[in-house]
Amino acid sequence: MYRKREQAVCHRDGIKDTPSLDHCVPSCGxxxxTDQHAADLRHRAExxxxxxxxxxxxxxxxxxxxxxxxxxLADAHDRTRITFQEASR
Structure with a gap:
């Protein structure tokens, strides 16, 4: 994961200076x-x-x-996903 703390748009609770995974924002960089998330998005759309x-x-x-x-969102995932093969180059 390529997390950049300064770019996180998720809610921070003031106690810790880390993103909160239960407050993810779909537009966050x-x-x-995963491919399964994209499949779930398509199923929900159906x-x-x-x-x-x-x-x-x-x-x-x-x-x-x-x-x-x-x-x-699912289509964007398919266009921009990084596969294991690409990541290992």
């Missing part, structure tokens, strides 16, 4: 996702789309937008 199909339009639109955002 320090975030690390569930949201299914729910949106049976929900009135304003709420359904928000569910579909959230599904698209999750797919975007």
């Amino acid at each position: 320090n975030i690390a996702r 569930l949201l789309d299914q729910q949106a199909a049976h929900t009135p339009q304003p709420v359904g639109d928000r569910l579909r937008a959230n599904a698209a955002r999750l797919r975007g």
Whole structure:
């Protein structure tokens, strides 16, 4: 993991000067996702789309937008991930 403390946007509790993993922010440059995380994001997006199909339009639109955002995060992971082979060069 390439964590840079000064760039962490997660909540710090004032007691310790380290990021808190339970306060991760998706836009943080320090975030690390695995391929399984990306698959989970896509699965969650699929569930949201299914729910949106049976929900009135304003709420359904928000569910579909959230599904698209999750797919975007998964796609970004696929484009920028570092594989073991690349890391060992």
